[in-house]
Amino acid sequence: MSKIALITGATAGIGEACAHVFAREGYSLILTGRRLDRLEKLAGQLNNKYNIEVAVSSFDVRNREQVIENLESLPTKWKKVNILVNNAGLSQGLEPIQKGGYDDWETMIDTNIKGLLYVSRVVSNWMIDNGYGHIINLGSIAGKEVYANGNVYCATKHAVDALNKGMRIDLLPHGIKVSAIHPGAVETEFSEVRFKGDKERAKKVYEGFEPLSAADVAETIWFIASRPAHVNINDMVLMPTAQATAGNIFRK
Template sequence: MKTIFITGATSGIGKATAELLAKQGNRIIICGRRSEVLETVKAELSAFTEIFSLQFDVRNLEEVENAINSLPEEWKNIDVLINNAGNAHGLDPLSAGKTEDWDSMIDGNVKGLLYVSKMIIPGMKERNSGHIVNISSVAARQTYINGVVYCATKKAVDVISEGMRLELTEFGIKVTNIQPGAVETDFSLVRFKGDSERASTVYAGYEALKAGDIADSIAYCVNAPKHVCISDMTIYPAAQAEPRTIYRK
């Protein structure tokens, strides 16, 4: 049984991963911004295992530090960190981009991942064991028009994951970088700021990945034998050939 810390655990890939790993008997620390949603998810998952919830915004360093420092002693030894929290805002060319959208993506996708990791890595190094799973995107593999900043943040996740592996392997800490393709979650609804009609077109005409598909992949990596580290994994729906090319019916 592992103690697993998951950011962005109240919806989408994070929630699906928390549920699957909870059903496998691990102790789960679920993290998110909305306390009422956290409590609902905690109640659901408590049917399977021990659940602890932490309410904070990964973009706020003080909140991250206070929340993680508040963990009871019996929850402090984190075996697996899943850096899932992130966002995409807007789909505009740089010349028309909103700086608040850029800040949100850079702060959440890059700085938030760094803030949480910085708090948890020292304990893993002391114990000479651990596993960090970072959720990147196929957007890191190929930049696309009107998504430059989002793609840049996910490329940063790739680079950070590689750097973590270089720094942490000697301490027995595994690092896995997951690059999902098109996954049907609230991702596009957030990107298009609640425009459900526009968001639905992203997944029209083909079968996109589901959050559970990515959860399965994460679980495979986390449950691999001790001597095995899945360093990078790219996952596309069958209809997607590369980040910009999806074959629709």
């Protein structure tokens, strides 16, 4: 089998774009996500286009038992993972702290922090046993700054930033690379999910400028993953040209 990349949240957006990029580069893929129909459709497309092996595993990263059971039940050959892309993540709501929704907070914390930890706990041990591996964590400009009404989402992405640094130190003796990429505005389902299906409100987020695309981020992730063995990119911030900071976007 060729090199293997495991991508979480592969049913849409950056995760789906990463699947296409790593398939193009000849990787076998383990694709995870909550929507099995989308995973199976994507797997068929990638297999037909790139003639690669694809395994799909449908689970919610928030559910520790599901994560462990589904990943550990993969055949041994699939545990030789070279690249883990911890992409699964989301934002829910955009309210000041005093009006925030408890359920929204828990969804973000459970997905963005706990989900990343559950998957990393399993796969990092495979990598230690294998003697190689590279974990790439999806952060956000929200993990480098804080903006109005972004409170808990920003907190979760600050946690990803801290976990990325901690993982880099902890896995250093095992020769495992750890990297993070922190994108600014990317036009995916992100805003639609944040605004709970309000497509008009989501569309306005990207009006008047050209945001990053999922493919832009995926190609940058491939750049990180494709560096020589002795090179590790610890941390990268990726922004649209029209965006200087989380809250500073030049709109025409």
